[in-house]
Amino acid sequence: QSVLTQPPSVSGAPGQRVTITCTGSSSNLGAGYAVHWYQQLPGTAPKLLIYGNNNRPSGVPDRFSGSKSGTSASLAITGLQAEDEADYYCQSYDYMLSGSRAFGGGTKVFVL
Amino acid sequence: QVQLVQSGAEVRKPGASVKLSCKASGYTFNNYDINWVRQAPGQGLEWMAWMNPKSGNTGNAQKLQGRVTMTRNTSISTAYLELTSLRSEDTAVYYCARGQGWLQPFEYWGQGTQVTVPS
Numbered sequence: 169q170s171v172l173t174q175p176p177s178v179s180g181a182p183g184q185r186v187t188i189t190c191t192g193s194s195s196n197l198g199a200g201y202a203v204h205w206y207q208q209l210p211g212t213a214p215k216l217l218i219y220g221n222n223n224r225p226s227g228v229p230d231r232f233s234g235s236k237s238g239t240s241a242s243l244a245i246t247g248l249q250a251e252d253e254a255d256y257y258c259q260s261y262d263y264m265l266s267g268s269r270a271f272g273g274g275t276k277v278f279v280l
Numbered sequence: 281q282v283q284l285v286q287s288g289a290e291v292r293k294p295g296a297s298v299k300l301s302c303k304a305s306g307y308t309f310n311n312y313d314i315n316w317v318r319q320a321p322g323q324g325l326e327w328m329a330w331m332n333p334k335s336g337n338t339g340n341a342q343k344l345q346g347r348v349t350m351t352r353n354t355s356i357s358t359a360y361l362e363l364t365s366l367r368s369e370d371t372a373v374y375y376c377a378r379g380q381g382w383l384q385p386f387e388y389w390g391q392g393t394q395v396t397v398p399s
Contacts, residue, residue: 170324204386206386208325213375213389213390213391213392214377214386216386219384220385225387257324257325259325259327259386261382265341265342267327267330267339267340267341270327271325274324
């Protein structure tokens with residue numbers, strides 16, 4: 169079981185807005201540690217999408233945005249496109265874990 | 281440009297060991313950590329281990345304690361992950377990823393190495 173909880177799937181029509189939640193606890197997000205988000209297209213390696221809660225690496229469209237509050241974080245995709253159909257993972261630091269890195273279980277985004 | 285190039289697919293029998301490599305280029309190898317993350321078929325990402333190439337310091341997930349070893353050869357900018365006592369549950373794609381400290385993201389990833397342990 170992941171210490172960061174994500175919904176298994178979300179879906180939306182092209183052009184719509186979808187949100188993926190990442191729920192943690194007092195030993196990770198609630199302790200103030202940043203959350204990072206990764207996008208994994210089918211058959212490819214994960215790609216960093218959002219870092220430090222709400223920062224986009226160069227080249228990531230501004231349709232993707234992140235936020236964090238307390239023990240939860242969210243990734244929003246606005247103007248959903250067919251190419252956004254992928255798996256999305258949140259990741260943070262957890263001081264209760266050996267090695268300290270934690271991933272969420274992942275969320276599949278379906279574009280209807 | 282930063283690149284992490286991993287070794288090819290491996291098939292091992294249960295109980296055997298496997299050693300994977302991750303060759304870095306496009307940056308100073310010693311300045312960034314190397315992490316290993318694996319993904320079992322149809323499953324999510326699982327963080328396994330990290331290494332600071334400069335100091336050689338390592339750490340790993342509790343569930344892999346005693347079975348995983350990370351090493352490096354700084355002269356060729358290559359990190360290695362060895363996993364022993366393989367079992368069918370270790371069948372996965374193994375990724376190396378560059379990080380920097382415990383709080384920073386995994387900014388660059390290798391292409392992945394398929395490891396298959398038939399049951």
